[in-house]
Amino acid sequence: MDKRSCKLILAATGSVAALKIPLLVKTLLELPEDEMTYVFEIHLVVTEHAKHFFKMSELPGSVKVYDDTLEWKAWKSRGDPVLHIELGKMADLMLIAPLDANTLAKMAHGISDNLLTCTTRAWDMSKPLVFCPAMNTRMWEHPVTAEQIGLLKTWGHVEIPPISKKLMCGDTGIGAMAEVDTIVATIRSVADKKFNIHVIVTQHSKHFIKKSDLPSGVAVYDDKMGWSAWKARGDPVMHIDLSKLGDIMLLAPLTANTLAKIALGFSNNLLTCTTRAWDPAKPLVFCPSMNTKMWEHPITTQHINTLKDWGYIEIPPANKKQMCGTVGDGAMAEVKTIIDTLQCYTSQFKARPRANDS
């Protein structure tokens, strides 16, 4: 199966740290394949001053580069695409590295006079935006810097703070852009949240699943973790965070017990709390799996119909020899059937078809 692309806008401004753009791009594109469940697709947005610090010929051909000229080339008359809007719609996340003092100030004040600042000004705040300040120590220490960085952080943007080292001008002090490895590690952890598989296990499912059987990159959550993450007001509430970060939820296998709990609105563990908080606009796919006798009980149909009425998608069980020896309906659908169904919903995160759509 082809890996999904994480569409990353990498934006560079006129800081000397833009010298590192070719290395940053190379590192992002050459991450070890066996550790990745997705690949980065890089869209590089440059300010006019950023262009002084590297040559486009230093970048791999797969990187698409956008500048202010292109924004106006793409638009000639009404109906033509507006590049900064299209970029924002297309992207999964944005990384501004380096972010110089000038563009930081522009962002903080809502100024949008080039492709980069128009893209940030029109940014969908539900998508991550990570920024790496880079400036001379004297600029860094000016009180306006902390004020503007603080403001960007209140909007939910994530700062990768600068480091202290000998700057190009000869001064030593804070202001140098974070190391490429630090930036890449942060971007990976932000992208992992969106692109990796997050497995929620109930207490009883643990009898059948070993964490060591799962590939690396798969995060596993259980009831204990939900409570250890929360200690006091303001701490993360795991089932809410999981319900926000998931683009699609798959319940496989779904036991008779959890099916009943979901249908009746019970929420007494991490899994049922997450389904209870699930945004109905996002797909939820479920694969019932139970003994034939349980499957044939009339309450099963009642519960399944409740879930289907809410727009949840059933992958019906298969008829086969079950573990207890009985042959009949109730076994979880084949993995291939489940994957094929999921692919209909995940390839482009298509909107879920509504019950009355043809």
Ligand SMILES: Cc1cc2nc3c(=O)[nH]c(=O)nc-3n(C[C@H](O)[C@H](O)[C@H](O)COP(=O)(O)O)c2cc1C
């Ligand atoms: C050689 C050189 C290096 C510079 N490095 C930085 C820097 O690291 N950080 C910074 O904030 N400004 C730096 N500047 C100043 C910016 O390039 C300048 O403020 C410019 O207007 C930024 O435009 P932009 O934000 O549209 O890219 C540097 C200027 C020069 C000439």
